[in-house]
Amino acid sequence: MAKSIASEFTKGLWKEVPPFRLVLGLCPVLGVTTSMKNGIGMGLATTFVLLCSNILVSLLRKVIPAKVRIACFIIIIATFVIVVEQMMQAFAYTLFLDLGVFIPLIVVNCIVLGRAEAFASKNGVVKSTADGLGIGLGFTWALGLLGAVRELIGTGSLKGDVFGLIHWDVPNIFGASFEPFGFAVQAPGAFVILGLLLCAMNLIPSK
Amino acid sequence: MNSKKMLIVSHAPFWHDGSGIPERSYHTIIAALPAAFVGIAYYGAPALGVISLAVASAILWELLLNYAGKRPITVGNGNAALIGLLTAMVLPASAPWWLVLIGTFLAIIIGIQIFGGIGANPFNPVALAIAILMVSYKSHLDFDTALVNFTLDFPSTTDPLAALKAFGPAAVEDLNPVDLFMGRQVGGLGSSCGLALALGGIYLMLRGIIRWEISIAFIAGVFISAMLFNMADPVRYAPPMFHLLTGYTLIGAFFLATESSSSPVNFIPMLVYGALGGVMAVLIRNIGVYVDGVIFAILLINLINPLVDKIRPKAIGKVA
Amino acid sequence: MGEMIKMVMVLTILSVISGGGLKGLEEWAKPKIENNVMNLVKGPAIRQILEAADNDPVEDRFKIKDGDQELNIFVGVFGGKADTVVVESSANGFADKVGMVVAINMTDDTLRGMAVTTHKETPGLGAMAKDDPNFSAQFAGKNITDSFGVTNDGGQISALSGATITSRAVCSGINQAVDTYNRLKPQLQEQIKGMGN
Known part of the structure; x- marks a missing residue:
């Protein structure tokens, strides 16, 4: 039992990383990853929603009638998204300004609804918690990585913090004469770099 | 292909003049060379440097991706060299080494190999690479600022x-x-x-x-x-x-x-x-x-x- | 039939719990958010347009009743005399409301400046209303007796290129602010009389 819970958690971290392995939830992946800070912030917000909605859906899975389950899931998810939005405005307002419209868009993020439908509505609370946390953290590192790569190539340095708790500031990694490759932080650059990262992921065998 | 089997039924084309991708590439390179020589004559050693680096790096990028993708080595068909040459020809002679490397990377890898190699690219790889460089490095592709240190006896x-x-x-x-x-x-x-x-x-x-x-x-x-x-x-x-x-x-x-x-x-x-x-x-x-x-x-x-x-x-x- | 009732019940209960919870959360978060908006968006914008003021306009603010609405008014002190008020307003832009702050000089009824605070306009086009200092600089020093409009509509403000709708929204937001100001002028004069000494 303990082993299966651990494997539900770890599968999200590597084997089923949403943007890279499942290629799901690409709207925020492409939209907000102009910097590592935004990527991680978005990832953590999604993790919170995923975790809470997974737990609640799993608790209510016997009560929710099958015919209206999608509507119920959306109510639950939307509630937590608004919670995140309000909390972020109250405690991390600058991050909220950066992420903007992508926070409300977590409601329609297919990863969240996908996990509720495919996993939480069929499994127990503990397993669903592990699943939600794993997938969410996988999403977070994927967004963080993509954001870091784009920020590095596009600006030459890494700078930011996570909710004021962890700070990083690495100026001019490629030396002072480096000229930023502006394409990387523009929208088309997001597609190209995501594609290259997918290539790199596929070079590493998944098992 | 060249085996002596009899009665082979294959799909079109049924008639072939014997030329292949290498011939096409080398003829195109020959056709492009005069213009490149004119560039070397006007701009001197820097132009030669840009052309050499572009051709060499284009071939290396393709080789690298052939190895990484575990595909047959295709650099022998001259297409990479041709794309490197054409990329160099649209750059200003003052292009720094890293700009040339990024340009050939974009042309060879993003322009062609990602789509499955020669013949599968929806865009002209050289135009794609230069367009991306144009939006990223305006000052290096603006000929007035790029060539400011050259003394040219042009009208x-x-x-x-x-x-x-x-x-x-x-x-x-x-x-x-x-x-x-x-x-x-x-x-x-x-x-x-x-x-x-x-x-x-x-x-x-x-x-x-x-x-x-x-x-x-x-x-x-x-x-x-x-x-x-x-x-x-x-x-x-x-x-x-x-x-x-x-x-x-x-x-x-x-x-x-x-x-x-x-x-x-x-x-x-x-x-x-x-x-x-x-x-x-x-x-x-x-x-x-x-x-x-x-x-x-x-x-x-x-x-x-x-x-x-x-x-x-x-x-x-x-x-x- | 029983299933039908169950469906309705579950959905209703979920919605009620969700709505009630969120209302509570909003009540709790609202002052914090307003505080954040004040410190991080409006504050810097107001301080910037009233850079030369002797006081801190964000500190010297008061609320005033306009009908059944409460408005924030910020006061700027110039040369020892409180003569400038900053009025907030908003107008419908290309996407959602464009919020702005408008500083009016009360002695000669001219604009001292304006700044866009909150918006969701297109980056690079409408968002330039906030980012392009040349656009907002057009308003400074203009007399408020004539209403503002973009040149396409016969006004005197040249619109941002590619963002006529946003430019119109900014103009109409300023016109609203001026209306509010004119309506409340006696009360405002009363309020700021004692300030700035």
Whole structure:
């Protein structure tokens, strides 16, 4: 039992990383990853929603009638998204300004609804918690990585913090004469770099 | 392929003249070399450096991806070398080493190999790479700022197209078309000598490697649309000859727009494709924000390529 | 039939719990959010347009009743005299409301400046209303007796290129602010009389 819970958690971290392995939830992946800070912030917000909605859906899975389950899931998810939005405005307002419209868009993020439908509505609370946390953290590192790569190539340095708790500031990694490759932080650059990262992921065998 | 088995039934083409990708690539390289030599003659060692680095790095990128993707090694067919050469020819001679490396990376890996190698690329790889560099590194691809440290004995020491955009046709009206045609103008290191490019283009047409329909339609598109603009308002828009002989027009017409996998194959589509490219180039130059529109025009016509290729004779007996 | 009732019940209960919870959360978060908006968006904008003021306009603010609405008014002190008020307003832009702050000089009824605070306009086009100092600089020093409009509509403000709708929204937001100001002028004069000494 303990082993299966651990494997539900770890599968999200590597084997089923949403943007890279499942290629799901690409709207925020492409939209907000102009910097590592935004990527991680978005990832953590999604993790919170995923975790809470997974737990609640799993608790209510016997009560929710099958015919209206999608509507119920959306109510639950939307509630937590608004919670995140309000909390972020109250405690991390600058991050909220950066992420903007992508926070409300977590409601329609297919990863969240996908996990509720495919996993939480069929499994127990503990397993669903592990699943939600794993997938969410996988999403977070994927967004963080993509954001870091784009920020590095596009600006030459890494700078930011996570909710004021962890700070990083690495100026001019490629030396002072480096000229930023502006394409990387523009929208088309997001597609190209995501594609290259997918290539790199596929070079590493998944098992 | 070369085994002596009898009675092989294979798909089309049933007749083959023995040439292959290597021949096409090497003939195109031969056709492009005169213009590159003109660039070396005008700009000296830096131009030679850019060309050598571009060709070498293009081959290395392709080799690297062949290994990484565990695919057959394809650098022998000369296509990578050709793309490296063409990339170098549209860059200014002052391009720093990393700009050349990024350019060939974008052309070879993002432009071709990602889509599955030669013949599968929807865009002209060189145009794609230069377009990305143009939006990322404006100052390095702006010939006026890039070439500021070169002493050139050209009639005008500024990019004619930039001068046209900034000051109107009056600033460029004393430029002699013969000078422009001989490449005595500020521009890409291998893309400014119209004579050498035209010679290369005619050689390729005679060899049957590029189709005359596309090149002629492209040039006609540039000429006619520029003429209409010029007739409408000669104070604001330059004469057609000027547009024809400056910037990337001729390298676009002969070497970029004609790239085999991103251009159409039927007669009418080729004319439509080329003419639209020429018109778009002049539109971007005359009313767009960019100094030279040829690169973007070629990317745009690459996009409509599958669409225009639908214009074709109806197959006999096929219903609807 | 039983299933139908169950469906309705579950959905209703879920919605009620969700709505009630969120209302509570909003009540709790609202002052914090307003505080954040004040410190991080409006504050810097107001301080910037009233850079030369002797006081801190964000500190010296008061609320005033306009009908059944409560408005924030910020006061700027120039040369020892409280003569400038900053009025907030908003107007419909290309996407959602464009919020702005408008500083009006009360002695000669001219605009001292304006700044866009909150918006969701297109980056690079409408968002330039906030980012392009040349656009907002057009308003400074203009007399408020004539209403504002973009040149396309016969006004005197040149619109941002590619963002006429946003430019119109900014103009109409300023006109609203001026209306509010004119309506409340006596009360405002009363309020700021004692300030700035």
